Amino acid sequence: MKRNGFTLIELMIAVAISGLIFIAATAVMGSLFASNARNRQIDALEQVKNDLTQELTNNVRWAENVTFTSSTLTIEQIDHSILAYNLIDGRLLKNSEPITPQDVVIVDWQITNYSQTADYPSLIIEVDMEHKQFATVQDVFKIVVSQRFGAKQS
Known part of the structure; x- marks a missing residue:
């Protein structure tokens, strides 16, 4: 007599293997989503770094x-307009308007002058920032910039 179908043990083994495959796939997908979220946060910090470097430089x-x-950087432009940069509540402001996104917190910024002449400063601007939702995503960068010698009008 020939039997058609599966035995109970065969079905239980198939269900167990399917369950293990499902658990492994779920773990891999969870890891991919977490990695993708972290990469987006790192990209946000990189974008702020690029924007601030270009703006301040x-x-x-x-x-x-x-x-x-x-805590304040004040720049008088050639047309005599004033740009004032301040760090307030984790946001970098330019003339009281935020120039950093809400999801990036500027923890600290320090400005030092390494120039030997007071007329034309050479600044090191160090910015310490982190992602607002995930404080483990952090970055610290330095901008080194000098005022051009020919920039001042006589």
Whole structure:
């Protein structure tokens, strides 16, 4: 007599193997989603780094006058308009308007002048930032920029 179908043990083994495959696939997918989210957060920090580097480098380089304290950078442009950068509540502001996104927290920024002449500062601007939702995603970078010698108008 020939039997058609599967035995109970065969079905239980098939269900167990399917369950293991499902668990493994779920773990891999969870890992991929977490990795993708972390990469998006790192990309957000990279974008802020690029934006701040371009913004501050161009404005300091072509400034008429540059003054700073530990928390404020003030740039007088050639047309005598003023750009004031401040760090307030984790956001970098330019003339009281945020220039960093809400999901990136600027933890600290420090400005030092390494120039030997007061007329044309050479600044090191160090920015310490992290992602707002995941503080383990962090970055610290330095911008080194000098005011151009020909930038000041006589």
